[in-house]
Amino acid sequence: MPRPTLARRITAVLLATLMLLVSAGFTWAVADDYVERDTVPAGVRIGEVALGSLNADEARAVIDAQVAAPLLEPVTVSLPGTETALTLDPKEMLTVDIDGMVSDAVQPKRDASLAQRVYRRLSGEPVDYEVKTLLAVDEGALGAWVDGAAAESDRPAIDSTLTVGEGTLTVQPDVSGYRTRKADAVASLAAALKAGEKENELVSDEITPTVTDDGWGKTILVDKSQRRLWLYNGATLERTYRVAIGTPGYPTPEGWWKVINKRRNPSWSNPAPNGWGASMPAYIAPGPGNPLGTRALDLNAAGIRFHGTNKRWSVGTAASHGCMRMLREDIEALFEVVPVGTRVIIVP
Structure with missing residues (x-):
């Protein structure tokens, strides 16, 4: 049997060494992978x-x-x-x-x-x-x-509320609920x-x-003891005027009312032809002799209104049959800024 040549022997050694290195490398890789598994x-x-x-x-x-x-x-x-x-x-x-x-x-x-x-x-x-x-x-x-x-x-x-004082209105603020x-x-x-x-x-x-703070709108407050009205927008006072109120026999009704009609140059119809108006005509046309003057704001209280008068001296006194008389210039100014539906509060 012929002996292997030197080249063959060297090749075999190299292959064995390589296989040993590969085996060692694989063994190292497996061992290292195991160690580093976590x-x-x-x-x-x-x-x-x-x-x-x-x-x-x-x-x-x-x-x-x-x-x-x-x-x-x-x-x-x-x-x-x-x-x-x-x-x-x-x-x-x-x-x-x-x-x-x-x-x-x-x-x-x-x-x-x-x-x-x-x-x-x-x-x-x-x-x-x-x-x-x-x-x-x-x-x-x-x-x-x-x-x-x-x-x-x-x-x-919580709804906003309106509190009445002496000539004052206070709006209590609304509070949202959740x-x-x-x-x-x-x-x-x-x-x-x-x-x-x-x-x-x-x-x-x-x-x-x-009811919200900004939902109150206009309110007329009348204090009979002071013979005066105040016009508020919400809680803001806009103006104030003197008024005449009803006599003790014909008192101006107290309570919460509202304006239901506005009349420019109103006519007058006798409300009590068999009573205090027995001596007066059944009807008076608009003009200087009309007892309502040039403007009237009718309330939902029967027969009660704000109006002018041809008796200026009576404003500031208790002289009417329940209505609230005003000076001509005052009622004409109020007429322009008060819409129908305006709240009217009358206190003693």
Whole structure:
């Protein structure tokens, strides 16, 4: 049998050496891969938090400190229409799955082949992988919290009111009411908890008052004791005039009334032909002799009105049969700024 040539012997040695090196390299790769099995690949992140090259315990500590801890900080929930705010403690209703996120962080390594894992480890090539933030909201506990918040927040609307003083009107402001929309409030707060938002407002419907501050419009206030009227727009005094009121036998009626008709150059029809008007004609046409003067504002109190007079001296006294007489220039000015429907309040 011929002896192998030197070249053949050298080739055999080289092949054996190569096989030994490959076997050793493979053995090293498998051993190294096993040692690094719980190390997070470079490039893995949760939002802005990098986890690459951390082992499981290190990744768990980073997720706890930089992801879970901020999510579990208190949330400020403001109540609508007030400066009141409540504190919601996420620890009572939010679960952060740190172990699940650590497991997800090493998923790219599990999905890669041994060769890919070795290559990435040797080359330092990062993966592009974002770990999902694993959270669970206990909506039952959150709903119970919303119920408690609603008990503090919900309230009926309060109508504006008009208070009468001596020659004054005061408008008490209206106050909106609020009613919590529980399902929407729970959904909004659950989303805020998952997003890490620390400020939120309780989701509610605003209830508008029936009577609002700007709904009062014009009001004429008559104080019989002062023989004077005041015209207000809301709570703003616009003008004031002297008036004559009814005599004790024919008192001007007190209460809340309204203007139902406006007459320019009115005629006069005798309201009591069988009583105090027995000596007067049944009808007086517009003109200088008309007892109503040049303007009349009829009220929904029977036979009662603001009007001018041909007896100027009587203004400021108790001289009429219940109506409120005014100087010609005053009633003509009032006539122009008072619409039908204007509220009239007459007090003693």
